[in-house]
Amino acid sequence: MTATTWKHKDLLGIQELTAVEITEVLDTATAFKEVGDRAVKKVPSLRGKTMVNLFIEPSTRTRTSFELAAKRLSADVINIATTASSLVKGETLKDTALNLQALNTDIIVIRHSAAGAAHFLSRLLHASVINAGDGAHEHPTQALLDAFTIREKKGRIAGLNVTILGDILYSRVARSNIWLLTKLGAHVTLAGPSTLVPRVFEEFGCRVTHDIDEAICDADVINLLRIQHERQRQTMFPSIGEYTAMFGLNKERFARTKPDAMIMHPGPINRGVEIDSEIADCGRSVILEQVTNGLAVRMAVLFLCAGRRSAMEGAE
Amino acid sequence: MNALVIKNGRVIDPANNVDEVRDLFVVDAKIASAPAPGADALDATGKFVTPGLIDMHVHLREPGRSDKETIETGTRCAARGGFSSVVCMPNTTPAADNTGTIAFITQRAAAAGCVHVFPTGAITKELKGEELAPIGSLKKAGVVAITDDGRCVQNNELMRRAVEYAKMFNLPVLDHCQDYNLVADGVMNEGHWSVALGLRGWPAIGEDVIVARNILIAEQMGWHIHCQHVSSARSVELIREAKKRGIKISGEACPHHFTLTDAALKNYDTNCKMNPPVRTDRDRDAILAGLGDGTIEIIASDHAPHCSYEKEVEFDVAPFGIIGLETELALALELVRNRVLSIRSLVEKFTVNPARLLRLKKGTLSVGADADITVIDPEREWTYDVARSASKSRNTPFAGWKLRGCATATIVNGKTAWRED
Numbered sequence: 001m002t003a004t005t006w007k008h009k010d011l012l013g014i015q016e017l018t019a020v021e022i023t024e025v026l027d028t029a030t031a032f033k034e035v036g037d038r039a040v041k042k043v044p045s046l047r048g049k050t051m052v053n054l055f056i057e058p059s060t061r062t063r064t065s066f067e068l069a070a071k072r073l074s075a076d077v078i079n080i081a082t083t084a085s086s087l088v089k090g091e092t093l094k095d096t097a098l099n100l101q102a103l104n105t106d107i108i109v110i111r112h113s114a115a116g117a118a119h120f121l122s123r124l125l126h127a128s129v130i131n132a133g134d135g136a137h138e139h140p141t142q143a144l145l146d147a148f149t150i151r152e153k154k155g156r157i158a159g160l161n162v163t164i165l166g167d168i169l170y171s172r173v174a175r176s177n178i179w180l181l182t183k184l185g186a187h188v189t190l191a192g193p194s195t196l197v198p199r200v201f202e203e204f205g206c207r208v209t210h211d212i213d214e215a216i217c218d219a220d221v222i223n224l225l226r227i228q229h230e231r232q233r234q235t236m237f238p239s240i241g242e243y244t245a246m247f248g249l250n251k252e253r254f255a256r257t258k259p260d261a262m263i264m265h266p267g268p269i270n271r272g273v274e275i276d277s278e279i280a281d282c283g284r285s286v287i288l289e290q291v292t293n294g295l296a297v298r299m300a301v302l303f304l305c306a307g308r309r310s311a312m313e314g315a316e
Numbered sequence: 317m318n319a320l321v322i323k324n325g326r327v328i329d330p331a332n333n334v335d336e337v338r339d340l341f342v343v344d345a346k347i348a349s350a351p352a353p354g355a356d357a358l359d360a361t362g363k364f365v366t367p368g369l370i371d372m373h374v375h376l377r378e379p380g381r382s383d384k385e386t387i388e389t390g391t392r393c394a395a396r397g398g399f400s401s402v403v404c405m406p407n408t409t410p411a412a413d414n415t416g417t418i419a420f421i422t423q424r425a426a427a428a429g430c431v432h433v434f435p436t437g438a439i440t441k442e443l444k445g446e447e448l449a450p451i452g453s454l455k456k457a458g459v460v461a462i463t464d465d466g467r468c469v470q471n472n473e474l475m476r477r478a479v480e481y482a483k484m485f486n487l488p489v490l491d492h493c494q495d496y497n498l499v500a501d502g503v504m505n506e507g508h509w510s511v512a513l514g515l516r517g518w519p520a521i522g523e524d525v526i527v528a529r530n531i532l533i534a535e536q537m538g539w540h541i542h543c544q545h546v547s548s549a550r551s552v553e554l555i556r557e558a559k560k561r562g563i564k565i566s567g568e569a570c571p572h573h574f575t576l577t578d579a580a581l582k583n584y585d586t587n588c589k590m591n592p593p594v595r596t597d598r599d600r601d602a603i604l605a606g607l608g609d610g611t612i613e614i615i616a617s618d619h620a621p622h623c624s625y626e627k628e629v630e631f632d633v634a635p636f637g638i639i640g641l642e643t644e645l646a647l648a649l650e651l652v653r654n655r656v657l658s659i660r661s662l663v664e665k666f667t668v669n670p671a672r673l674l675r676l677k678k679g680t681l682s683v684g685a686d687a688d689i690t691v692i693d694p695e696r697e698w699t700y701d702v703a704r705s706a707s708k709s710r711n712t713p714f715a716g717w718k719l720r721g722c723a724t725a726t727i728v729n730g731k732t733a734w735r736e737d
Contacts, residue, residue, distance in 0.1 A: 015512075092628070115631065119583065120584060135514050136515075138514070175512075198511070200508055204511075204512070
């Protein structure tokens with residue numbers, strides 16, 4: 001595994017990365033994916049390193065994925081789960097982070113409901129800071145695993161039509177995907193209700209439409225997003241039922257997509273809301289492969305940010 | 317007897333239509349027509365000599381939050397920035413919704429303040445927007461205006477009554493224009509950058525709706541509403557059009573709103589978080605145009621100190637506001653250099669205009685007037701070292717900025733409140 005260009009201590013977002021760096025993560029992940037198929041699913045890359053999963057917003061899938069990724073790299077892992085409200089009342093995020101650093105933590109994986117929380121920590125800490133989702137801002141490892149999956153299935157990313165459907169305004173997954181896919185040359189279409197998919201997204205190189213049929217008819221990849229109840233004001237659309245009727249991916253709409261159009265979803269899925277239950281389970285759905293790939297991508301990110309860094313420090 | 321001669325400065329006194337190089341005389345705390353024997357001399361060659369500047373929008377935090385600022389430190393900050401008078405906002409703890417708090421502020425200012433402090437009173441009790449504060453009693457206690465600044469009265473009927481009632485006492489009503497439903501939990505301007513950063517938007521329409529309401533109430537009641545810290549292009553247009561129709565409406569602009577845009581937030585710097593937020597190039601240009609054509613008559617800082625630990629948090633939970641008294645004049649002089657404003661017009665926005673709105677006997681160098689004077693070196697280049705600020709707080713987006721122009725002396729009642737070493 002010979003990474004050559006990665007120079008970052010942290011992974012805060014896709015926006016800061018170049019196409020070359022993104023490709024390097026994907027290539028590194030390809031090498032790590034094979035580890036998961038071994039009888040002994042472990043490599044020594046991060047032996048002796050300590051990683052803290054600092055999750056100040058509920059998450060199961062991302063936290064588990066990071067934890068397993070670190071363990072497969074032989075790191076020691078601690079999970080801290082709390083809520084932003086308890087932090088606000090007591091210790092500040094800054095103090096929490098400095099305490100973790102005082103324990104000689106090498107990597108802090110942070111999930112937080114406030115946008116910019118990972119950037120805030122990276123300015124304070126020597127440890128590697130990995131953004132596992134900050135408010136509606138970025139979720140870089142999700143975009144990387146989505147790209148990994150697209151590349152694995154389609155053989156390329158450049159030139160593909162990728163439609164992201166749903167609650168774009170409040171979605172960090174959408175933002176990270178937009179940055180990544182446009183950097184790698186895909187054509188990105190965003191679709192959903194006008195209140196959740198404002199025209200301003202056109203300024204980021206995307207096509208915006210509120211017509212679901214138009215949005216999906218030419219798509220090579222359809223990435224469905226969950227409606228983010230917890231981040232949404234009550235006034236954004238009338239009801240879940242109307243959302244499903246207007247924008248849900250049902251069988252009738254699915255029948256009009258390209259025959260090789262691939263269905264993705266970052267999870268957790270709401271069956272019968274944004275996606276018909278049978279479509280979620282069909283052969284063109286790669287939802288569970290995304291989860292598998294997430295592990296490889298997160299191993300690659302941890303390795304590049306922390307493992308390579310220690311290798312470089314050792315050489316000095 | 318104290319006496320002073322400020323020699324050979326360019327005296328700019330819009331109230332008296334004066335702009336000429338001459339000496340200015342102070343005798344016994346008043347502007348005089350001739351020097352008194354033995355007067356101290358202050359050489360102002362190459363400098364501007366103006367009426368003492370007025371900042372009609374500051375938060376001195378006392379009583380209640382003297383860890384952020386006190387009347388002593390806030391007025392020292394004002395003096396350094398060239399301001400001989402400040403108007404302080406009522407969102408203290410307890411709020412300035414009662415005569416006792418006003419008396420406290422007045423007494424602290426007399427004891428510890430190095431510039432004049434003019435308090436404002438609350439429109440509503442505890443700034444809750446529910447019941448009127450005792451506005452008449454507040455007037456008797458010495459307030460120069462009423463405002464719920466930091467908050468905005470949402471109930472239109474209550475606002476109408478407040479204006480109707482305040483008119484009886486000749487008290488202008490100042491309003492922080494923010495519709496709570498439209499703004500909700502917004503933390504920065506809604507637009508390109510809020511979308512890119514994933515932060516909740518504070519849309520310009522949340523200000524515009526209230527500015528429009530205030531225009532209608534001011535028209536209906538025939539009384540003055542002053543829109544504080546105008547931040548949006550549409551608000552400037554609304555005020556311009558209403559003034560043409562003779563409505564008693566006015567607006568003020570803050571240096572951050574005419575200097576920065578929302579692109580400044582790209583690193584989640586909580587020292588760029590203020591309410592209303594800095595907005596787009598288009599909004600900034602509209603504010604500049606409004607300053608240029610007189611739609612916006614007043615420049616004020618909205619000096620809002622917060623402790624460093626309060627700002628060193630996630631962007632969403634950081635308090636709104638920045639300190640501004642020390643950087644205000646330099647940032648405003650930039651408008652003159654960029655030909656947005658004439659120097660006379662700039663001095664008006666810091667002197668006669670706020671004095672007229674608030675009925676202060678200030679803002680003039682007429683013989684017999686209080687000897688409040690600011691001496692300004694318009695070309696002095698300096699770097700803002702916030703670690704040496706006179707404020708107790710450090711929350712500014714202008715730390716480390718290279719600035720041009722500063723006050724070199726601030727005279728209050730004939731005495732030197734501050735002068736450079």
